Amino acid sequence: MKEMCNISVIFNSIAERQNSRMKKESSAQIEKAAELLRGARRAVAFTGAGASTESGIPDFRSSKGVFSNLEKRFELPPEEILSYGYFLENPATFYAFYRKNLVHLDAEPNECHRALAALERAGILAAVITQNIDNLHQKAGSRTVMELHGSVGRCYCMHCRKRFGLDFIMGFNVDVPQCDNCGGLVKPDVVMYGERLDQEVISSSIDAISSADALIVIGTSLVVHPAAGMIRHFRGRRLIMINKSPTPYDEAADVVISESAGKTMKKILSLLGVHFETGS
Numbered sequence: 699m700k701e702m703c704n705i706s707v708i709f710n711s712i713a714e715r716q717n718s719r720m721k722k723e724s725s726a727q728i729e730k731a732a733e734l735l736r737g738a739r740r741a742v743a744f745t746g747a748g749a750s751t752e753s754g755i756p757d758f759r760s761s762k763g764v765f766s767n768l769e770k771r772f773e774l775p776p777e778e779i780l781s782y783g784y785f786l787e788n789p790a791t792f793y794a795f796y797r798k799n800l801v802h803l804d805a806e807p808n809e810c811h812r813a814l815a816a817l818e819r820a821g822i823l824a825a826v827i828t829q830n831i832d833n834l835h836q837k838a839g840s841r842t843v844m845e846l847h848g849s850v851g852r853c854y855c856m857h858c859r860k861r862f863g864l865d866f867i868m869g870f871n872v873d874v875p876q877c878d879n880c881g882g883l884v885k886p887d888v889v890m891y892g893e894r895l896d897q898e899v900i901s902s903s904i905d906a907i908s909s910a911d912a913l914i915v916i917g918t919s920l921v922v923h924p925a926a927g928m929i930r931h932f933r934g935r936r937l938i939m940i941n942k943s944p945t946p947y948d949e950a951a952d953v954v955i956s957e958s959a960g961k962t963m964k965k966i967l968s969l970l971g972v973h974f975e976t977g978s
């Protein structure tokens with residue numbers, strides 16, 4: 699019994715030491731990130747699903763994401779429902795899925811979004827490039843936002859190209875929204891599976907990354923096209939990764955932080971002396 703107690707004391711003490719070492723490592727990494735950003739003037743943030751999970755938007759690619767629960771109900775893989783071909787042939791089912799699972803009307807920007815908007819106002823950040831379609835960077839006040847996969851906030855008529863806001867889709871009293879100008883099918887301005895990305899957005903994103911003096915990657919594993927390829931255009935020397943899971947670029951990064959994006963950004967901005975509304 700005495701031996702058992704001793705063993706558990708030893709284990710507890712090892713765990714405590716590891717815990718405190720991790721905390722020290724993480725605060726050292728946060729300090730280093732702030733130091734790297736201090737002199738930056740054209741920093742770029744590259745964000746993925748992990749930047750929005752703290753706003754209650756599930757990462758649909760992760761196993762805990764919304765898609766894994768819904769496949770059964772719709773009896774098709776989400777990648778198929780959200781494909782361009784499926785949309786054209788079954789717009790009613792597409793819209794049922796889309797309205798329920800992709801549109802998050804109540805979602806609010808979290809500290810990560812607000813911190814990035816504040817960095818832009820402070821003249822440190824030049825642009826946000828995002829894989830997210832949730833419009834939360836703009837809602838937080840970011841002005842230069844490049845949306846690689848489009849935005850749920852916009853839609854357009856496929857026939858006459860008239861543009862509409864999200865309220866048009868959500869307020870439509872039949873399953874499939876039709877253009878009030880020509881009766882054409884209205885499509886959300888998001889990049890569906892099987893569709894090409896907007897080449898103008900790609901090239902302006904590459905321009906921003908290649909002229910960036912710091913790159914902050916937040917909440918993306920960088921394994922999905924086109925994220926992985928785009929990061930290679932970064933020629934600066936300050937690469938900061940804030941991501942809960944490892945990425946292929948961690949080795950090359952100057953700073954790797956695997957904690958909450960919101961809390962981390964809040965601490966970095968506090969060290970930089972950049973004020974922003976935390977909302978708490």
Ligand SMILES: [Zn+2]
Pocket residue numbers: 855856857858859860877878879880881882
């Ligand atoms: Zn039209």
